[in-house]
Amino acid sequence: ELLYLFDGKKFAFGNYFENLTISKVNERYFLKTLIGGEKYSIDKHGFKGVVVKAMTYHMMSIEKIDNLWKLQYVVDI
Template identity: 55%
Template sequence: MPCGKPGDYKYGEHTADVLIQAYGCTLEEAFKNAALALADLTYYSSRVEPKESREVAVEYEDLEGLLFRWIDELLYLFDAEKFALSRRIEVKLEKGNGYAIRALLYGEKYDINKHGFTGLIVKAMTYHMMEIKKVEDYWLVQYVVDI
């Protein structure tokens, strides 16, 4: 028996990505802010206390690959260890034959009641629309994550 329904189903527009633009007076500060932006997509880093620390070291031949590995490592720490980043992050960027980040991250085990939940879960880092450049007197680090 016919009714007024428009069809059996319909596809709607939905974005499964988030574009992040992080800034810094130095490239190190921009990478730090890229990490904080990632954290704040899922929980409120301002509520995280720096009770524990993790050392992170990533290397790559170019800055784009370094950014990918940096964000990917942070995703791993949250997914595997439920390590929530506080706003205290010490980043040192080194340039040799390629690039390296040596970082000391402070935070604690994620607690939804304390740190909150924004409603977004980041699944993966991508190379889509990635950009790292000096703009006048500051650095821009841009990347897209899959949610």
């Protein structure tokens, strides 16, 4: 969904994440949050030269450490 918002809707994410929760149901993880941002503008946000095409399950891990969540994944670029 996040890739779709950026690539399809040209939505640039800010540093605003509210009420972020991660839950596990039947070996599947779900992330829910309210995200702040604005319409992407190359003049304002720039371009780093790398575009993420997809997330993969290869080497993915999700674990809770104390009161924080650690997510590790590989991306296709």
